[in-house]
Amino acid sequence: MLEQLQRRSTDPKRRILFTGATIVTMDPDSGVLHAADLLIEGVTIMAVGPGLSPEGAVVVDATGTILAPGFVDTHRHAWETQLRRIMPDVDDLGAYVMSTLAGYATVYRPHDMYVGTKPAALTAIDSGITCMLDFSRTPEQSDAAIQALVDTGIRCSVLWP
Known part of the structure; x- marks a missing residue:
């Protein structure tokens, strides 16, 4: 889905904010975050956590989904x-x-x-x-x-x- 969203834009720094997801961080200190947000700029994860600012981002409601790194x-x-x-x-x-x-x-x-x-x-x-x-x-x-x-x-x- 991210690849499709990025392909539609000519801006290599396009920001996409996934909101409300369960996020498997793979970070032992952070663990699994529930009802959290994930901000991507271009192809880089910029921030993970609850209540991230949607300023300048395409917002995707990811409630009810699980986001995990990789394939x-x-x-x-x-x-x-x-x-x-x-x-x-x-x-x-x-x-x-x-x-x-x-x-x-x-x-x-x-x-x-x-x-x-x-x-x-x-x-x-x-x-x-x-x-x-x-x-x-x-x-x-x-x-x-x-x-x-x-x-x-x-x-x-x-x-x-």
Whole structure:
């Protein structure tokens, strides 16, 4: 949304004020702020807190939303990171599923999950992604994936059936 708002303006210093949001600051001293405002100038966050002045800003009512830094990746095959250089070329979804889910995944151990997930999370962080979602097949694999994600500092969710 911010990118769209900025694209509509020719002013590189355009100010946008999001009001009334729950803001995840990632600052241990500030924590999560409720009913707070976020002021952006150009592409820089200038201020965060309740009751910020809207002077000269486009105001966006963000009540009922959560604002968090970075991007959220809701579809990352983190467990497959180490497969990227050994996967055969596949030309359709069926071939992919057969080589990964019916092949490699059936012999994956929790340690394999950790080894794949940690560099995937570090790569995500390096790309500006600060939260990701991944899937596991067993509770033990989920525990290993969560540990890898915790070890990198990325926010995360790991689901298993």
